[in-house]
Amino acid sequence: MVAPSVTGRTRPTKVKKHASAQKRKRDDVDVDKLEAAVAGLDVKDGGYKNFSDLPLSEPTTQGLKSSHFAVMTDIQARAIPLALKGHDILGAAKTGSGKTLSFVVPVLENLYRLQHVGMDAGLGALIISPTRELAIQIFDVLRLLGRHGHMFAAGLVIGGKSIEAEQQALTRMNILVGTPGRILQHLSQTVAFNVDDLKMLVLDEADRILDMGFQRDVDAIIEYLPKDRQTLLFSATQSRKVSDLARLSLQDPEYVSVHSEDRTATPKTLQQNYIICPLEDKLDTLWSFIQASKKSKILCFFASAKLVRFVYESFRHMQPGIPLLHIHGRQKQATRLDVTSKFSASKHSCLFATDVAARGLDFPAVDFVIQVDCPEDADTYIHRVGRTARYNREGRGVLFLAPSEEEGMLKRLETKKVPIEIINVRQKKRQSIKSQVMHMCFKDPALKYLAQKAFVTYAKSVHLQKDKEVFKLKEYDLEAFATSLGLPGAPRIKFLRDSNAKQAKQASTAAIDVSDSSDEAEDEGSAANQKAKPVRTKYDRMFERQNQDVLADHYQRLVRDDANESSQSKFSGLDGEPSARDDDDFLAVKRRIPAEADISDIEPQETKHDSSAGHRVVNLPGASQPLVIDSNRREKLLKSKKKLLNFMDKGKKLVYDDEGNPHEVYELEDEEDFKARGLPEEQRQRFLQAAQEVVQKADVVDKATAKAKRKEKIRKRKERERMATESGKLEKDEGGVELEDHGEDLLANFQADAASSDDDEARQEGKRSKKWFDSDSEGEERDSKKRKKGKRKTGPTVEQPQTLEDMEALAAGLLD
Numbered sequence: 052m053v054a055p056s057v058t059g060r061t062r063p064t065k066v067k068k069h070a071s072a073q074k075r076k077r078d079d080v081d082v083d084k085l086e087a088a089v090a091g092l093d094v095k096d097g098g099y100k101n102f103s104d105l106p107l108s109e110p111t112t113q114g115l116k117s118s119h120f121a122v123m124t125d126i127q128a129r130a131i132p133l134a135l136k137g138h139d140i141l142g143a144a145k146t147g148s149g150k151t152l153s154f155v156v157p158v159l160e161n162l163y164r165l166q167h168v169g170m171d172a173g174l175g176a177l178i179i180s181p182t183r184e185l186a187i188q189i190f191d192v193l194r195l196l197g198r199h200g201h202m203f204a205a206g207l208v209i210g211g212k213s214i215e216a217e218q219q220a221l222t223r224m225n226i227l228v229g230t231p232g233r234i235l236q237h238l239s240q241t242v243a244f245n246v247d248d249l250k251m252l253v254l255d256e257a258d259r260i261l262d263m264g265f266q267r268d269v270d271a272i273i274e275y276l277p278k279d280r281q282t283l284l285f286s287a288t289q290s291r292k293v294s295d296l297a298r299l300s301l302q303d304p305e306y307v308s309v310h311s312e313d314r315t316a317t318p319k320t321l322q323q324n325y326i327i328c329p330l331e332d333k334l335d336t337l338w339s340f341i342q343a344s345k346k347s348k349i350l351c352f353f354a355s356a357k358l359v360r361f362v363y364e365s366f367r368h369m370q371p372g373i374p375l376l377h378i379h380g381r382q383k384q385a386t387r388l389d390v391t392s393k394f395s396a397s398k399h400s401c402l403f404a405t406d407v408a409a410r411g412l413d414f415p416a417v418d419f420v421i422q423v424d425c426p427e428d429a430d431t432y433i434h435r436v437g438r439t440a441r442y443n444r445e446g447r448g449v450l451f452l453a454p455s456e457e458e459g460m461l462k463r464l465e466t467k468k469v470p471i472e473i474i475n476v477r478q479k480k481r482q483s484i485k486s487q488v489m490h491m492c493f494k495d496p497a498l499k500y501l502a503q504k505a506f507v508t509y510a511k512s513v514h515l516q517k518d519k520e521v522f523k524l525k526e527y528d529l530e531a532f533a534t535s536l537g538l539p540g541a542p543r544i545k546f547l548r549d550s551n552a553k554q555a556k557q558a559s560t561a562a563i564d565v566s567d568s569s570d571e572a573e574d575e576g577s578a579a580n581q582k583a584k585p586v587r588t589k590y591d592r593m594f595e596r597q598n599q600d601v602l603a604d605h606y607q608r609l610v611r612d613d614a615n616e617s618s619q620s621k622f623s624g625l626d627g628e629p630s631a632r633d634d635d636d637f638l639a640v641k642r643r644i645p646a647e648a649d650i651s652d653i654e655p656q657e658t659k660h661d662s663s664a665g666h667r668v669v670n671l672p673g674a675s676q677p678l679v680i681d682s683n684r685r686e687k688l689l690k691s692k693k694k695l696l697n698f699m700d701k702g703k704k705l706v707y708d709d710e711g712n713p714h715e716v717y718e719l720e721d722e723e724d725f726k727a728r729g730l731p732e733e734q735r736q737r738f739l740q741a742a743q744e745v746v747q748k749a750d751v752v753d754k755a756t757a758k759a760k761r762k763e764k765i766r767k768r769k770e771r772e773r774m775a776t777e778s779g780k781l782e783k784d785e786g787g788v789e790l791e792d793h794g795e796d797l798l799a800n801f802q803a804d805a806a807s808s809d810d811d812e813a814r815q816e817g818k819r820s821k822k823w824f825d826s827d828s829e830g831e832e833r834d835s836k837k838r839k840k841g842k843r844k845t846g847p848t849v850e851q852p853q854t855l856e857d858m859e860a861l862a863a864g865l866l867d
């Protein structure tokens with residue numbers, strides 16, 4: 052066995068000697084004996100309680116001992132023996148129940164027994180996690196367990212610094228922990244990255260990894276991996292579909308769920324409550340809560356990164372008397388790491404977070420998890436609340452629910468067997484910070500801007516929620532919410548306006564439905580009752596519809612004309628005086644009468660009354676056609692001068708010559724003049740020639756402009772490349788790849804800061820920036836597979852071509 056060089060640096064001889072001594076020591080271990088003991092494990096028995104009951108290698112046993120892991124948790128006791136025997140596993144256990152060890156121990160042990168170690172062995176196990184923080188945490192557990200004699204080279208790939216930095220070391224790895232985006236990037240770009248002999252694939256927080264946001268990446272990763280492997284899936288909530296399992300090629304997976312035993316999805320030591328809190332009172336309530344719990348460690352969840360920032364900034368200004376921290380997917384990786392380690396280390400502090408911190412993170416001793424904004428579903432609730440009461444410790448979760456969210460959310464939680472009870476906020480203890488927040492926003496435009504963004508992102512997040520039984524945008528008092536964020540009024544949001552319009556439309560349709568159904572009810576009622584009601588035709592109903600089409604609008608005006616001339620003027624919006632209707636119709640498109648039209652002049656004059664035909668004919672001044680009045684509607688029409696405008700001639704467009712004489716826009720030329728200029732064919736040829744010259748001249752100018760643009764583009768690209776090369780050189784000079792040698796223990800960590808590339812969580816939130824290696828379609832994915840099979844080439848990094856010029860520039864770049 053070869054001791055892998057796990058760093059980019061030359062290792063000191065002392066370490067090398069130490070490594071080879073360890074190697075020899077392990078060579079002595081009787082792997083066959085271990086193999087036989089594993090084969091004899093009784094997985095049905097479930098009677099293994101301690102790690103020492105299992106046939107584990109010496110290095111792992113030492114690792115567990117030194118970390119003081121002796122007794123297994125339920126999920127560990129059930130999953131580890133099965134995984135040791137090579138079964139595929141679908142593991143579901145509550146948050147904080149020790150799922151990480153359930154796969155880390157089998158990974159180390161199975162590779163150990165297979166002697167899958169050393170540079171030439173290639174990658175033996177791949178562990179995928181949805182967030183960088185969680186990947187780091189898993190890697191730490193791996194290091195902890197592997198530091199007593201395991202010879203594997205392990206790496207962490209979570210995005211960040213230049214990919215080249217990771218590429219070299221990656222080829223030597225035996226175990227890799229990473230986020231989907233970065234792993235896929237390496238699979239498609241790192242030529243020597245060999246996964247053909249992969250033995251184990253682990254998906255932690257599998258439900259999230261298999262969710263839409265990561266689906267494409269995970270599917271693409273799976274394509275690279277050999278089918279004949281062991282797959283372990285772990286999650287706190289499990290509702291996987293058969294299709295997911297087929298995608299992952301699981302073979303007769305063992306379902307290991309430890310939820311069912313006590314019938315709840317959350318730990319027993321967790322006390323869960325909710326309070327009813329309208330949107331506009333959330334900040335007051337949260338502030339009061341923090342004030343009353345200064346000697347606690349609190350984790351608060353919000354719907355968006357902007358809200359997190361706003362609450363963090365505004366609360367910080369008000370000096371709450373407890374250290375405040377904030378974390379969200381938009382921060383740089385280094386900042387996020389700094390925040391997580393600060394929060395982990397602190398005794399009393401309050402962390403404001405988005406769902407980036409909801410899963411898997413193992414913060415020690417969190418007292419309270421406050422879900423200020425309602426989670427998108429029960430699973431998210433469970434993950435969030437699971438940041439407290441971990442591994443048999445106590446903890447409390449408080450969920451803030453707006454009145455409209457209560458019923459729907461409680462239903463969802465009940466389905467997931469979450470025991471939660473309502474509590475009240477002590478009104479005496481509640482402080483209002485509204486005026487302070489408003490004052491701060493007034494004084495600080497940056498904070499006000501942040502408040503606006505927070506408002507918009509919150510409204511957007513609710514608008515985008517799938518579960519409309521819980522999230523009913525219309526039920527929130529958004530004006531009051533905006534005020535509570537220190538804003539003078541709710542910012543206008545396009546989708547809100549659109550949904551208002553839609554709702555108005557639906558409401559009017561519903562009104563018709565109601566009238567329809569009431570009609571039906573009447574049909575079923577007494578005859579007398581029916582008689583009392585006037586007969587209404589479908590046209591009547593159609594005209595009652597508002598905002599459906601122009602006709603309905605016209606009809607409304609007509610009706611008002613009939614009823615009251617003055618109200619008609621209000622409704623039309625010609626008078627400045629607003630009406631209640633104006634408010635209702637805020638989003639409706641109103642037809643306005645052209646200002647210049649003088650409707651007072653329109654005076655219909657009756658010309659003929661044909662009593663036998665039942666109609667009369669009316670002449671309109673300025674109209675070429677007389678108006679036939681043959682129905683009640685037409686009759687009513689006569690009373691509306693505005694309506695009558697529609698029957699007037701529209702007039703002609705004229706052009707005026709230098710002397711002020713009017714002409715038609717297109718006037719026929721005098722025939723004599725035309726003939727004087729030559730034969731028609733000659734004239735046509737002359738015209739074409741002149742036009743051709745003009746086009747040719749324009750073409751020369753266009754080409755010159757395009758060429759200049761192209762040149763400029765190439766120059767900029769080269770400039771960028773030059774700068775990138777220079778900065779790469781600089782990095783190397785300063786120490787190059789940041790490969791931490793956790794060295795004496797033979798586990799390597801190559802990680803990087805978050806400045807660049809794949810922010811998996813940000814992409815989760817729908818903001819994924821497209822990479823050049825990403826594929827849009829299956830066809831393109833097939834291409835990427837081909838690349839993998841045959842010739843994995845790393846091409847020059849280029850921008851996604853957008854225009855023809857871009858493509859030309861790209862082609863020019865490739866040919867250079």
Ligand SMILES: Nc1ncnc2c1ncn2[C@@H]1O[C@H](COP(=O)(O)OP(=O)(O)OP(=O)(O)O)[C@@H](O)[C@H]1O
Binds near residue numbers: 145412413438
């Ligand atoms: N057998 C054990 N003995 C003692 N402590 C343990 C044991 N197993 C795990 N723990 C501790 O329990 C805590 C939670 O473990 P872990 O993070 O693996 O939980 P999890 O089930 O993955 O949670 P989540 O679903 O939130 O990701 C950790 O601090 C870990 O050190």
